[in-house]
Each structure stands twice: as structure tokens, then as C-alpha cells.
Amino acid sequence: MNIVIAGGGVIGLATAWRAQLRGAAVTVIDPAPASKASHVSAGMLPPGNEQLYGQKDLLRLYMASRELYPSFVAELEEFAPAGYRRDGVLDAAFDEDALYTLDHQQAFQESQGVRAERLGPEECAKLQPAFAPALGGLLSPDDGAVDPRVLTAALRTAIESLGGTIVRRRVTRIDGHAAVLDDGDTVPFDRLVLAAGCWTHRIEGLADGAVPEIRPVKGQILRLHSNPPLLNLTARALSRGSSLYLVPRLDGELVVGATYEERGYDETVTAEGTRDLLTRVAEVVPGAGDLRFAEMNASLRPGSPDDLPVIGPTTVPDVYMAAGHFRMGVQLTPVTAEAMAAYLDDTEPPAHALPFTPLRFT
Template sequence: MRTVVVGGGVIGLATAWRAAREGVSVTVIDPAPGSKASHASAGLLPAINDQLYDQPELLRLCLASRELYPSFVEELEEFAPAGFRRDGVLDAAFDEESLPILDRQLAFQKSIGVRTERLTAEECAKLQPAFAPVVGGLLSPDDGAIDPRVLDAALITAIEALGGSVVRRGATRIEDHTVVLDTGDKVPFDRLVLAAGCWTHQIEGLPAGAIPEIRPVKGQILRLRSDVPLLNVTARAISKGKSLYLAPRLDGELVVGATYEERGYDETVTAEGTGSLLRRAAEVIPEVGALRFAEITAGLRPASPDDLPVMGPTTVPDVYLASGHFRMGVQLAPVTAVAMAAYLTDTVPHAATAPFTPLRFS
């Protein structure tokens, strides 16, 4: 059974790797694997975000992926390091008006069984000495982050080690059970997974409406560097009701994000985006101005028509979709990969993924 996955971001690569582990013959097609949304992503793995309070089905999906992450990483690291750390996520409030946000989060996380500790200002300062004064915080000790760039590289290594292949070309059209490349060459398939993020619906050759439009949502993300990590754990800094995420890497990199911009396919890095992130970071980390500037990146998050993930069979026989993960592609990679591998091997997919098939748009 020949399976072709179009799209070499974290969702496409994770799907291909999991399918290869199940004995499926896999080919990934992408002109530059791991170079788009997941390349820009900070890789936070929090227990919840504000989108989940009134989305019970999405909450179940996120919790299922959270439960799968440790084994997902353990199996992947048979081939290469994955950049995973599970040493806690700190949510810190920097003003009184942000405390109700922590109160709501604490109650919600406890209601769904997520281990959560309320921290005083003094306890936050002890955990993150580089922070400006805070008024309180929450620690989720069983959560953390992953470096998506390391993760994508590990997935490519694992796919190739299992006999799969990665074709570094663009896919332009689907035609008679083949994928037509930008060279004119054709790659035949028995089953096809479309996982090209916000470019997925632009691939030609499928019936109108078979693939929902996946719109791009731009995000600019800043990377700074020091000789040793400035922060001890992954954090979300809440000030004036807005959250800034801060992902420290063990090598001294600090990822700061992110903007949310509805600007179509514009991937331009702007002075406004850079300045905004630097100003907000300086408000919560006084020493941030002394760090070395490493990079500012713009990525395009893939958002479906209802802003929810899309995974499973389409109305076209043998054509599957895995896209639309919006802000949570890295977070939902394990559960998506398990579900897609189940579809590709004619077994029962994870129950939490059932509400997210493309058929809901038909």
C-alpha cells in the first residue's frame, strides 16, 4: 500500500512516521520540509489555552494528545533527539487585572484533572528570578515545551530510517492516483494525505469543495540568545489581559511570541512586529535588552473555516486530509499522527478525533 503525504510540516511528518511504523510504504512530498509554520513555532505544550474553555471536543483532543506526547517522544528518540522538555509551564500575572485569568484557569485545570499549583509572587520570583515583579502565578508541573525544529529533523530521520522517502519538490496537482510535481514528474499512490497547511486547498485536480479552504494566519516570532538560559521553565506572561509566551531552550535560546495577523499569505517580517515583541518582553524580563538578537520569523498558521483541526477521509476515495490545526499543530501532532495512521491501515482511529473529519464541511 503506497501512501503519499503532501506536506512536510510537523503534521505531515508525524503522520508519515507513524504510518511507517505501522508498516505503510510512505513518501513525503515537500520542497522544503520543516520550513513553514512549525519552523516558526515556539513549541509550547501547555495543558490548556483560552480556546478550550467552551470547546469540549477540542479539549478532549488536546488532552488526548497531551497524554500521548511522552510515548510519542520516547518512540521517536529511538532515532534522534526530539527536543522535548516536561519540566513545567508557569503562567504569571504581572498586574491585578490579570489575576482573574489565573483564577479561572486554576479552577478549569483542576476540574479536568490537570495538576496545578498556585504560586505566590515570592514563589514565582524564586522560580523565574529574571522576571519583573509579578502578583501571582500558576505552575503546571507536568507540562512543558518541545523545539519544533529539532522535532521535525528527528521525524525526517525516523521516516528515512524506516524505509520512507522525502521528495523535496512541490506538489501541483492530483491526477489519476498520482501526485504531479513541479518538475512534471508523477508520484503514484494508493492513498494520499494532504497536509500542506494553508497551501493544501491550492493543490489542483480535486473536485470543488472536496478540500475546505485553509486560511493563513500570520505570526511573527522572535528569537534571542544568551550563553545560559535566562528563564528556568517555559512561561506565559499575562499583562493587561494579554499573554506573551516565552520558551527557553537549554542552549540559551529564548523564543518570544507571537503576533496574530490576518494578512493573507504575507510572510513579511516587520519592524512593527519585532518592536512589539521586544517591548512586551522587556516589560516582563528587564534583562532582555542585553540578550543577543538571533532571529525574527514569520509563519502562517493554517486555520480551517471553523478554526478547528481537520483530519480524516475526504469525499474523494483514497484521499485524506490533515490540516487546519491553527495555533496547535505541534501540540496536536501525536494524536493526529495516531489517527491518520489508523485511517491508513483501516483500523479504528482515536475516539477524540471523530468530530474533526473533513466530512463535517460536506
């Protein structure tokens, strides 16, 4: 089976690797693999978020991916380090409304069998000394984060080690069972996976309505650096009805995010976005002002028409789709890759993936 994957972000790369493990010959086509949303993402792997409330199907998919992550990473690390940490996530409340949010979050986690430990102000200060005084917290000791830049590098290493090909071009059009590239070359396929994020629906040559529009949602993310690391573990700071996530790396990097902007295909880093994140992080981490400014990035999250992932076969024979993961691409990578590998070799996909096919839009 000759599989072509149009798009080399974390979803496309993971799908390629899992398909290879099932015996497929794989070609990934992307002008700059893992340089868009995957490159900018903080990689937080929390026990849940507000997107899951009231979304039964998405919740099942999310929890299945959470369960898969340790084994997914263990297999991948036979090829290269994956940047995975499972040393806890702290949700810290900085006002009374946030304390109520913690009550809701704790009840939600416990309903899913996810461990959660409620912390008082002193316990929060002991666990995360760099924080401003918090009113309370919720520790999820079995969760953590992954560095998407390390993860995607490991996936590229695995793909190439298994004989796969990564072509640094862009798929512009589909012509029968061939992908037409931006330089005019064609790459034949038995099956094709469209995984180009918010550019997926711009690939031409498919019947109208076969691929739903994947809209771009801009997010700006700040990277600071210190030595030693300022924070001990991944955290979300809750205040004034919003959540600021802070993801430390072992090398001293601190990833802070993120803004949420409906701005089309604008990837501009703005002064307003930078100021907003710097102000918010200084409120909860007073020492952040002394950290070295490393990067400010913007990326385009891929949002489907119903803001849910699009995973599985389209109405076009032998053309599949893996896109539209919105703010949960990294979290849903293992389960998406497993489902897509099953679709591609004609085995039964997991039941929790079935509600997310592109066919729901036709």
C-alpha cells in the same frame, strides 16, 4: 500500502512516521520540509489555553494528545533526540485582571485532572528570578515544551531510517491515483494525505468542496540568546488582557511570541512586529535588553473555516486531510498522527478524532 503525503511540516512528517510503523511504504513530498510554520513555532506545550474553553471536542482531542506526548517522544528518540522538556510551565500574572485569569485557568486545569500549583509573588520570583515582580502565578509541573526544529529533524531521521522517501518538490495537482509535481513528474499512490498547511486547498484536481479552504494567519516570533539561559522554564506572561509566551532552550535561546495578523499570504517580518515583541518582553523580563538578537521570523498558521483541525477522509476516495491546526499544530501532533495512521490502514480511529473529519464541511 503505498502512502503519499503532500506536505512535510510537523503534522505530515509525524503522520508519515506513524504510518510506517504500521507497515506502510511512505513518500513525503515537500519543496522544503519543516521550513514553514513548524520551523518558526515556539513549541510550547501548555496544559491548556483559551481556545479550549467551551470546545468539548477540541478539549478531548487536546488532552488526548497531551497524554500521548511522552510515549510519542520516547519512541521517536530511539532514532534521534526530539528536543522535549517536561519541567513545568509557569503562568505569571502582572496585573489584577491577569490574577482573575489565573483563577479561571486553575479551575479549568483541575477540572481536567491537570496538576496546578498556585504561587504568590515571592514564589514566582524564586522560580523565575529574571521576571519583573509578578502579582502571582500558576505552575503546571507536568507540562513543558518541545523544540519543533529538533522534533522535525528527528522525524525526518526516523522516516528515512525506516525506508521512507522525502521528495523535495511540490504537489501541484492530483490526477487519479497520482500526485503531479511541479516539475511534471508523477508519484503514484494507494492513499494520499493532504498536509500542506494553508497551501493545502491550492492543490488542483479535486472536486469542488472536497477540501475546505485553509486560510493563512500570520504570526511573528522573536528569538534572543544568552549564555547561560536567562529563564529557567517555559512561561506565559499575562497582562493587559493578552498573553506573551516565553520558551527557553537549554542552549540559551529564548523564543518569544507571538503576533496574530490576518494578512493573507504575507510572510514579511515587520518593524512593528519586532518592536511589539521587544517592548513586551522587556516589560516582563527586564534583563532581556542585554540578550543577543538571534532571529525574527514570520510564519503562516493554517486556519480552517471553523478554526478547528481537519483530520481524516475527504469525499474523494483514498484522499485524506491533516491540516487546519491553527495555533496548536505542535501540541496536536501525536494525536493527529495516531488518528491518521488508523484511517490509513482501515482500523478504527480514536473516538476523540471523529468530530474533525473534512466531511463536516460538505
